[in-house]
Amino acid sequence: MSSTLTRPMGTIILCGVVCAALAMGLRNSFGLFLAPMTADLGWSASGFALAIALQVLVNGLFQPICGQLADRFGGRIVIMGGAVLYALGIIGMALSTGLTLFTFFAGIVMGAAVSAAGMPIISASLTRMLPEAMRGRAVGLGTAGSSFGQFLVVPLAQLGISFAGWQGALFLMAGAALIMLPLALPLNDTKPKPQPGAAAEETASAALSRALSSRNFWCLFFGFFVCGLHVSFLSVHMPGFVASCHLPSYVGAGAISLIGLFNIIGSLGAGELSSRWRRRDLLIIIYASRGVLMAGFMMVEKTTASVLVFSALMGILWLSTVPPTVALCARNHGTRWLATIFGLVFLGHQFGGFTGAYLGGLIFDLTGSYDLMWSLCIAASAFAALMHIPINDAPSRPVVQPA
DSSP states (O other): OOOHHHHHHHHHHHHHHHHHHHHHHHHHGGGGGGGHHHHHOOOHHHHHHHHHHHHHHHHHHHHHHHHHHHHHHHHHHHHHHHHHHHHHHHHHHHHSSSSHHHHHHIIIIIHHHHTTTTHHHHHHHHHHHHHHHHHHHHHHHHHHHHHHHHHHHHHHHHHHHHHHHHHHHHHHHHHTTTHHHHHHHHHOOOOOOTTTTEEEOOOOOHHHHHHHHHHHHHHHHHHHHHHHHHHHHHHHHHHHHOOOOOOOOHHHHHHHHHHHHHHHHHHHHHHHTTTTTTTHHHHHHHHHHHHHHHHHHHOOOHHHHHHHHHHHHHHHHTTTHHHHHHHHHHHHHHHHTTTHHHHHHHHHHHHHHHHHHHHHHHHHHSSSSSHHHHHHHHHHHHHHHTTTTTTSOOOOOOOEOOO
């Protein structure tokens, strides 16, 4: 490959990775504001948390819509619109004096912003713009970049709170969100104009109908539901589980940090393997490994060492599902309407995320323990592994309509 081609590809991947890192880092910083905002404004912690939970649901519901817009007008336009919504949403959060207004900006506006400037749109753009041999690697880099953003942006947001107060930190974050505008410029995946005499491309409605009637789509959808279930349960409840085991609070924070750190390794590895292995087999291994790891963790004594070792290993499996899932969507459903179709698959992930976060708390309130939830997560791992067995992982012929 010539240097003239390599350089633009490197620029495309770099901008996609940094954009994903910034978007994810800003989004994952909102938990830092719970304590100072509720203390200053007299809000309840549950009220603040409900707004963030609503963001997860709105993100999932808006993802297919943003995907459709990206497929029609290009990912660049949607990502730039998402960056503007990020800034507006964060400014609205900073200026909110009541929970109702805060819930609107943190839940509705930010949910739409995360959908527009989030990893699914960026992944679809990278997948469309790069050769097939590079797609898994590029999506893996983007996913790893998201974790890197969590490590880079979250500590900076905490510093901002310490030196500028929670409101000043939010204003600084709103300004940082606008950096995504220039980063999105190279992600110009607008479809080329059809050549004279070429067959008409498949319409969006036909592509969606074909996807929704496909066994492959629903296997990926329910598999990604399990991924969201695991991720949200551990993200929200791991510190509480650690506290219930009478371990120091720093162990819970360290567990979440280690998951993010080792997710960089897992995402890069999965992206590389997605270009070499069958993606279906890779997903089966990832989900089955999660179940084995959680079952083993339940059988050992809960110590600082065992929690941190578990977290590091789980981090490797954390978002390593994303590169092979995106690659399978592209292989089975094509790249023309990829953002739309993967957006629907991602909706399953967000439904699972809401379920994992809420069900974990409900089970703990009812039983005083997380044991039942761990058992459900282990069973869900087996279910996800089995769901991927029937997926077709062979190249399919492109579908066109008569001219």
